[in-house]
Amino acid sequence: MAFAGRWEVESQEGYDEFCKVVGIPADVIEKGRDFKTVTEVTQNGDDFTWTQAYPNIKVTNKFTIGKECDMESVGGKKFKATVNMEGGKMTVSFPNYTQTNEISGGKLIETCKAGSVVMKKVSKKI
Structure with a gap:
């Protein structure tokens, strides 16, 4: 039950490069850059x-x-996937990247990888 709750992004790394690699339009990247995503x-x-x-x-x-x-x-892309859990880490493969979610130090850590490009988001519980 460690993942359960509401989480707000407090920091992120590699956002712009990752978004470009996965094909997100520039205007959407701009809007989301400093947005405090809530999960x-x-x-x-x-x-x-x-x-x-x-x-x-x-x-x-x-x-x-x-x-x-x-x-x-x-x-908005719809696809089929299987979410797996191993060692407290949740992993899922999207069509053009993989994502790993884990709880570390009371924070939700989301790590997305597209080839060698990595985006990491750290969220605090709210």
Whole structure:
């Protein structure tokens, strides 16, 4: 249940380069650069609802650890994916990047990798 709660981004690294690599339009990158994204996670055993609110966009994905499900990216792309959990780290492969989520020091750490480009977001519980 460590992921459950509301989280607000307090810092991020590699945002611009990552967004460009995954094809996010320049105007969307600009709007989101300093936005304090809020992530809300509910958990019931292995079942999760993961909602992220961005400028003018709210994305909700529901999934069960280890089972393929329908997901949607921030860019609106729909795809199938399986979210896995190992050693307290949650991983999922999006169409053009992978994301790892973990709780460390009471913070939600989201690490996204597209090839050699990495974006890291650190969120505090609110």
